[in-house]
Amino acid sequence: MRRWNGWGDDATSMNLTTGARAMLAERLGPGLPGQDALREDLLARIPPSRLPEHPLISREPSERFAMALGESFADWIRKRFGALPAVPDGVAYPESGEQVRELLDLAQAKRWMVIPFAGGTSVAGHLDCPVSEQPILSINLTRMNRLLHLDPTSQLATFGAGTPGPLVEAQLRAHGYTLGHFPQSFEYSTVGGWVVTRSSGQQSLRYGRIEALFAGGRMETPVGPLTLPTLPAASAGPDLRELVLGSEGRFGILTEATVRVTPLPEHESFHALFLPDWDRAEAAVRALVQRKLPLSMLRLSNGIETETNLTLAGHERLVGAMEKYLAWRGCSTGKCMLMLGVSADKRTARHALREARRLLAQYGAVYIGPAMGSKWAANRFKGPYLRNTLWELGYAADTIETAVDWPQVKPLMLAMEQAARDVFEGFGQPVHAFTHLSHLYPQGSSIYSQYVWPIAPGGFAPNFERWQALKAAVADAIAAHGGTVSHQHGVGRDHAAHLVDEKGPLGMATLAELCRHFDPHGIMNPGKLLQDGGPWATAALPSIG
Amino acid sequence: MRRWNGWGDDATSMNLTTGARAMLAERLGPGLPGQDALREDLLARIPPSRLPEHPLISREPSERFAMALGESFADWIRKRFGALPAVPDGVAYPESGEQVRELLDLAQAKRWMVIPFAGGTSVAGHLDCPVSEQPILSINLTRMNRLLHLDPTSQLATFGAGTPGPLVEAQLRAHGYTLGHFPQSFEYSTVGGWVVTRSSGQQSLRYGRIEALFAGGRMETPVGPLTLPTLPAASAGPDLRELVLGSEGRFGILTEATVRVTPLPEHESFHALFLPDWDRAEAAVRALVQRKLPLSMLRLSNGIETETNLTLAGHERLVGAMEKYLAWRGCSTGKCMLMLGVSADKRTARHALREARRLLAQYGAVYIGPAMGSKWAANRFKGPYLRNTLWELGYAADTIETAVDWPQVKPLMLAMEQAARDVFEGFGQPVHAFTHLSHLYPQGSSIYSQYVWPIAPGGFAPNFERWQALKAAVADAIAAHGGTVSHQHGVGRDHAAHLVDEKGPLGMATLAELCRHFDPHGIMNPGKLLQDGGPWATAALPSIG
Known part of the structure; x- marks a missing residue:
């Protein structure tokens, strides 16, 4: 069952090795395990609904509470510390576009506010309820979760917008296809959510961002439906798909999405390499991505993240032996791990891997083989579970991501980590900050920084304050370097104040x-x-x- | 010097072989060479300007006339038959974004209408002047034609929006880069024109459409500047670049465009293959493009176009010998020619060509080698010159293009050709219609149909009427099959009535x-x-x- 106050299914957890615990203790001091609030206590404090009875709407407090929060750090500590937010007055579970239309017409006539909900995985506060005089209706799209049409000739598949990752892939796999869109939230996030927040999956290098995958669909807006025909390409004026992409529920509710699918690749593998230091690593991956080889993934960890990941991996003897070998080959302190994916027909995969290794070798890369890559692939959606484990050990964790052109990648990466250290120094606390590049483009790269720090005593307020200071300082660093407000998680509530820096x-x-x-x-x-x-x-x- | 009433430079012309002339005579009967109007007569009829004197504005009739028309068939026959259209009241040649701003502020304050002009190559009536009470100012951007900045690390180049194709490539080539955007209008069309009409170049398979190349820039709108930062990717709400792309001068004037460039490829070659018939050819190219091999171009001619092109090629003995060989290999009547381009590092180019040939062979493709490909590449921008030659022989020519998902590609291609035949049958005239697919996508393809018919007696009116009937009938066929109003030339005046079919x-x-x-x-x-x-x-x- 899905955890109510943490990530993911409660049957899954990520253990932290002794070495990892020691590293945290050494870098951050002891954690401060909190006393989690009880769900029952929160539910008991939910005010009565302001919505009338309606056959499509549930006013049950537990259902309303489940729609109230996503997975941003603010959402997370509200649940953990029992800081009850505003919750919707009711939840509707439409099963068709017609029911969405009916609900929107009703909401507009009555001036109810509407918050669309699907996977509930937003890390940017998209599900936040305002404190408002108007009743709030949550429209939960998860019953619209079917493959409605598959056109194998055009490789197009139409899904209900509430279809989550596993149901997208399972329904396609039955026909030999994949969408190839694998964000870390894959277990719960939905095709509609991906579209309206402009999501990017781990193998975007092959499959493209959701912008490239979203071919058309239907959005119900308060003033009527917007239908987007599927076309391979068009020069017929501004592309209205691009208004739906990133609309974040402001213009309407996407009910159906037609996406571009691909036959399952004949070959897929992931490979680990190490590079001696950041400068050589960055130059290497930049040259590689600018070569436009048919790779499916590149993911470059900086020195601190590489060290962190190798510690997290456990298998100390094995990792120790590998590190000796790497040091002998020139990769010791400060070395950077690169994960590289190939997904294609067998001969193209072989060609791409050979060419990539040849190019990377010029920058001192040491090829380790597919074993670590297979392990990465097996655990590719497990990262967020670590947040649960850390919390139980008394540590808070959050991530902040952006993207920027190449000349600013290193300066911005360093500035993001430093901003976090400065903020926590102000609070007299340490923070462990580390970074990887996960979506590489000829023009630049995404930057994905992770921060771990000890939970502060005092419950919600001081922890919220630290997090707000962290977000503000890192957002300022991003703006100062010309980075985007978000590369893959959208704007939501959390980044809205900074959007003007980007849009003018x-x-x-x-x-x-x-x-x-x-x-x-x-x-x-x-x-x-x-x-x-x-x-x-x-x-x-x-x-x- | 550029022709005033035909395509291109008057030092260049395309000759038609005896065989080609015979084919036209056989299919269409004799042409009706017209008596071209004289430029002086047209200029003499231009009414006085309604604009006041202004240091940035010329009111010279010859300059105003040169801005009045593009290259659509309607524009063409106005010039040829001397049917003077409305012309702008003045022409400004700004040399900077600041001057564009000044002109727009002035025009808005005085309520002058503004028509932006750059390459003058629109085939969709983008430059058409309305008959209006308000004076019309043409803003000619061709003096803003410089490479303003090159960032080799991010592979970004910033150009003045009026930079034409040859100056884009020459300025980049000096640094070892290419934009790789080669529409057939390349000699004159500009980077700004490409952006605001959503243009696509012949090697879009490698370089992408202009949407993929346009990274950011600046548009001066009547209410102020819209600046678009360059970012490798973003999930920060709707992408405002996508409003500038395809805006066709309605929202403002693009003054600077930053585009994604690529080092000149180590290897580039073009190869001809033949397939036995349309069905096998279409299945082959669909499978090929869906394999996502790193090719740079695919261009498939249908049977009639293949026959036409082989006749146009001249070299009757050589072509005859090749056709004997092709027939022996199973490609005779109805055979379809495929032109395939590879542009990449040497080993990737070799891999891609080998894999492509292997796959195509399964569909009965016969590989002819690079000789015809080299010839195609040498003449890649010469196609429009043929229109001049045809006109002089008494034939009119036009092209109509669209794009659609794969299941409709063949039905729509046949319907477009048939619609033209039906229209001309109504006029008691024959028409020669033939088609190729020039931009292939996993999801579908562009369809580019060409029509040649004898000029009708009676001057502008009957010829305009025939063309309008042709456009309407083919547009109806496109709409009925779900094709886009335009794949690569924009909407303009000529397709505006049909846009609602696509946008809703x-x-x-x-x-x-x-x-x-x-x-x-x-x-x-x-x-x-x-x-x-x-x-x-x-x-x-x-x-x-």
């Missing part, structure tokens, strides 16, 4: 105008993407002429 | 709302993309709630 004033006014256009009464997922009360929220830019 | 009513209302947002006084390129007076032009959809 006219860009923000344009998004606000689109909100008013699709949602004239402002009922859709308020405060997400665009903050309430920004200068763009009330009026377009004044006309100059 | 709410999509059209959204585009209209964006026009009002960026251009509250409606001065920007009126009637293009969105027709004047459509139901979406005056009001958004009524709110339901």
Whole structure:
């Protein structure tokens, strides 16, 4: 069963080896295991619903509570410390686009606010309920989870928007296809959620981001349906798919998504290599991705993350022996691990791997083989479970990600880690910060930094304060280096204040105008993407002429 | 010097072989060479300018006339038959974004209409001047034609929006880079024009469409500048680049474009193969593009185009010998020619070509070698010159293109050709219609049909009528099969009436709302993309709630 106050299924947990525990203790001091709040106590404090009875709507407190929060750090500590947030007044579970339409029409007529929900895996506060006079209806799309149509000739599959990763892949696999979209949240996140937050999967190098996979579909907006035909490409004016992508529930609710699928690859394997230091590693992966070889994944850990991962791996004797060999080959302190995936027909996979190894060798890369890669692949969705384990040991963990052009990748990576250290130094606490690049492009790379620190005493408020300070400092570093507000998790509530740095004033006014256009009464997922009360929220830019 | 009433430089012409002339005579009967209008006569009829004197604006009739028309068939016969259209009242040649800003502010304050101009190669009526009470200012961007910045680490190059293809490539080549964007209009069309019409180049299979190449830039809109930062990827809400792409001058004027460039490929070659018939050929190229091999071009001619091209090629003895060999290998009547390009490092190019040949052989493909491919590459931008030659022989020619998912590719291709035959049968005239697929995607393909017919007696009116009937009938066929209004040439004036078939009513209302947002006084390129007076032009959809 899915955990109510932690990541994932409660039958799965990630153990931390003795070595890893020792490393945490050495770097961070002892953890402070908290006293978790009880779900029953939280449920008992949920106020009565302000919605009337309706056959499609449940007003059950436990269901309303389950829709109230996602997986952002703020959401997480609310549950752990029992800091009850505003919760929706009711939950609807539509089974069709028609029912979504009916619910939206009803909500608009009554001026209820609407928050769409599917996998509940947002790490950016997309599910946050505002404190509002208006009743809030959560529309849960998880019953719309079927493969509705498969066109093998065009390699197009149409899914209900609430279909989660495993059901996407299982229904496609039955026909020999894959979508190839594997974000770390794969177990729960849905095709509709991927589209409206512009998600990226671990093998985006082969399959593309969701922008490349989303071919068309249907969005129900307050003012009517927007249908997006599937076309291989078009020059027929602005591409309206690109307004649905990243719309984060502000313009309407995506009900159906048609995605581009691929036959299951004849060959797939993952390989580990080590490079002597960051500068050579970065130069190597940049040259590699700019060569445009048919690889499916590149993931480069910096020195601290490499050391952390090798400690987490356990198998101390085996890892020790490997490190001796690596040191003999020139990769010792500061070495960086590169995980490389190939997914293609057998001969193309062989060609790509051979060429990649040949190029990487010029930068001092040492090839270790597929064993660590297979282990990585087996555990590819397990990372978030570590957060549970850390919490139980008294440590908090969060991740912040961005993307930027190549010249800023290293400076920004260092600045993000340093910003975290500075913030926690201000609180008199240590933090363990480490980083990898997981989505590489000829133009630049995503930067994915992870932070672990001891839970502070005092419950919700001091821990929330530390986290807000961390987010603000790292966001400032990102903005100062020209990084994006988010590479793969969307804007939500948590990054909305910084969006103007990226979109500019006219860009923000344009998004606000689109909100008013699709949602004239402002009922859709308020405060997400665009903050309430920004200068763009009330009026377009004044006309100059 | 550039021809005033035909395609291209007057030092270049394409000769038609005796065999080709015989084929035309046999299929279409004799041509009717017209009496071309004289430029001087047209210039003499241009009414006085309604614009005041201004240091940035020329009111010279010859300059105004040169901005009045593009290369659509309607534009072409206006010049040839001397049917003078409305012309702009003045032409400005800004040399910087600041000057564009100044001109836009002035135009908005005075309520002048603005039509941006650069390469003048639109085949969709983007440059058409409305008959209007308001003066019309053409803003010619061709002086903004420089490489402004090159970032070799991120492989990004920033150009003035008016930089034409040859100056894009020459300035990049000096540094060892290419943009790789080669539309047939390459000699004159510009980077800004490519962006705002969503252009696609002949090697889009490697380099991507302009959507994939356009990383960011700056657009001056009537209400202020929209700046688009360069980012390798982002999940920060709707992608505003996608509003600039395809905006066709309705939202503002793109002044600078930053594009993703690539080192010149180590190896590039083009290869010809023949397949026995359309069904096997289509199945072969579909399988090939779905294999995702690192090829740079695929271009499949149908049987009629293959026969036409072989006749056009001349070298009758050589072609005759080749056809004997092909027939012996199973490719005779109805055979289809496939042109295949590889551009990559040497080993990847070898791998890709070998794998492609192996796969194609399963469908009966016969490989002819690189000689015809080299010839194709040498003449890759010469196609439009043939239109001049045909006109001089008394034949009119036009092309119509679209893209659609695979199941509709063959039915739509046949329907487009048949629609043309039916239209001309109604006029008691023959037409020669033939087609190729030039941009192939795993999901579907572009369809590029060409039509040649004898010029009708009677000058502009009857020839315009025939062309309108052709366009309408083929557009209906496209809409009936779910094809896009345009795959690579944009909407302009000529396809605006059909855009609603693709975007739907709410999509059209959204585009209209964006026009009002960026251009509250409606001065920007009126009637293009969105027709004047459509139901979406005056009001958004009524709110339901």
